[in-house]
Amino acid sequence: MEQIKLIEECLKEVYEFLLTMEKGEDIVKEGGVFGDLKNDTVIRADEEANKVILDVLKKSGISLKVFSEECELTIGDNPAKLVAIDPLDGSLNFRRNKRLPYAAAMAIFSSLNPKFIDAETGGVIDLRNRTLWIAEKGKGCYVNGTECQTSGKRKIDKESIVIGEFYYPKNREIITKAFGDFKGYLKNPGASAYEMTLVADGAADLYISNQQKNHELGPAYLLIKEAGGTVIDFEGNDIGNRSYDFNKQTPVIAAATLELAEDALHRIQKAMKRQ
Numbered sequence: 001m002e003q004i005k006l007i008e009e010c011l012k013e014v015y016e017f018l019l020t021m022e023k024g025e026d027i028v029k030e031g032g033v034f035g036d037l038k039n040d041t042v043i044r045a046d047e048e049a050n051k052v053i054l055d056v057l058k059k060s061g062i063s064l065k066v067f068s069e070e071c072e073l074t075i076g077d078n079p080a081k082l083v084a085i086d087p088l089d090g091s092l093n094f095r096r097n098k099r100l101p102y103a104a105a106m107a108i109f110s111s112l113n114p115k116f117i118d119a120e121t122g123g124v125i126d127l128r129n130r131t132l133w134i135a136e137k138g139k140g141c142y143v144n145g146t147e148c149q150t151s152g153k154r155k156i157d158k159e160s161i162v163i164g165e166f167y168y169p170k171n172r173e174i175i176t177k178a179f180g181d182f183k184g185y186l187k188n189p190g191a192s193a194y195e196m197t198l199v200a201d202g203a204a205d206l207y208i209s210n211q212q213k214n215h216e217l218g219p220a221y222l223l224i225k226e227a228g229g230t231v232i233d234f235e236g237n238d239i240g241n242r243s244y245d246f247n248k249q250t251p252v253i254a255a256a257t258l259e260l261a262e263d264a265l266h267r268i269q270k271a272m273k274r275q
Contacts, residue, residue, distance in 0.1 A: 003108050003121040004136050006060050010053045011125035011132060014087060014104045017052045018045060018094075018127055025095040034092040035167060037213060037249065043095055046070060049087035049104060057083065065112050067246035069215060081120075082109045084246050086215040088127070090191030102127050105193035107219035109244060116231075117240035122219030124197045133197040133223055141200050141227035148201040150229040150256035156185075156206075156263050163187050163195045165209035175208055177271035178264070196220035199254045200227040206256070206264055210234065211249040218244060220254065230258045234272075236265055 018024065024045035032039040050070040057064060063076025068085035083106060088094060090102030107122035123134040133148075135141040141148055153160065164175040166188040179185050187204070189195055193216035198204040200223040221231050221239065231239050234251040242250060253268070255261035 003062075004134060006056070006062065007106055007108065007121055007123040008132065008134060010056045010085075010106060011104050011123050012130070013052050013056055014049045015125055015127050015130050018049065021045060021048060024048065034095075037247075040069065041091070042070075043088075043091050045094055046088045046091055050085065053085055053087055053104075053106065064108070080110075080112065082112050082114060082244075083107070084109070084215065084218045084244075086193060089193040089216055093190050094127075098128065101189045101191040101194040103191050103194040103197075105216050105219045107222060109218070114244045115241055116218065116221045116244050118244070119218055119222040122222040124193045124216075124219055124223065126194055133200060135200075135219075135223045135226040137222065137226070139226070141223050143197075143201050148227055150199060150224070150227050151202040151205050152228070153205045153256045154259040154263075156260065156267075158182075158184070160185055160206065161187060161204040162206040162208065162264075163189070163198065163204050165192060165195075165207075165212065168209070168211055171208070171210040174210060174268060174271050177274055178267040180271075192216045193220060196254050197223055199229055199256060200224045202227075202256070205260060207252070207254040208264065208268070210251045212252045213249050214244060214246055217250055217252065218246075224254050229254065229256050230261050231255075232258075232261050232265065234265070234268060236262065 026044045029042035031041040063079040086105045093100035094102040105124045109118045162185045231254045
């Protein structure tokens with residue numbers, strides 16, 4: 001099976017499964033807080049969505065090293081590629097009301113010890129409505145089968161839409177200082193995989209996080225780059241040559257253009273100096 005078709009099938013199967021799942025909101029592991037990297041609160045839907053994806057991967061016949069929030073395992077013999085899975089991003093939104101966004105995300109890398117640039121295929125699905133963003137390296141980014149592009153915005157202005165990751169207190173402080181003189185701008189729906197894809201399809205212009213989990217960042221990096229955007233760290237470097245470690249975090253500015261990313265970076269660096 002082609003990798004792009006495999007990711008599409010995995011994500012759509014999760015969507016179909018969650019439509020009929022019972023007691024998905026039940027907590028099965030009590031952690032410090034929802035979304036915590038090391039002590040996450042886990043609900044039944046997290047675990048069951050993960051199983052759905054694993055079942056599709058096992059039936060595909062492709063050998064893969066699998067990393068997800070729920071498990072690490074090997075499928076097949078002598079895998080040469082790594083697949084990163086976040087089966088349910090936005091668990092609290094799912095548990096509370098299912099109206100705020102929650103998504104599933106995954107990416108396949110060409111190496112077992114990859115860099116971000118080694119993402120070959122990636123996808124994110126909005127689990128409320130089956131909207132699917134998918135990309136293959138060198139072949140563009142598509143939303144529901146139609147090629148998409150970033151907004152192309154080059155400078156922050158009064159019509160800019162900036163998504164800031166408000167989960168982390170330090171990041172909230174940085175962003176508030178960076179945009180303290182402006183009305184509007186800042187938004188945070190509460191599911192980072194979904195939020196970053198909005199930069200890819202032009203619905204938002206910027207996404208900023210000082211410690212974005214790589215779970216969602218792997219596929220999002222590919223989607224945004226294939227849509228014509230850029231993803232840099234807080235020092236201004238494209239994150240493509242950074243080692244991809246599923247269990248770590250990366251500071252990112254995901255933007256419609258390099259010029260827009262640099263505009264945001266300048267504001268962020270000034271804000272950080274004032275801390």
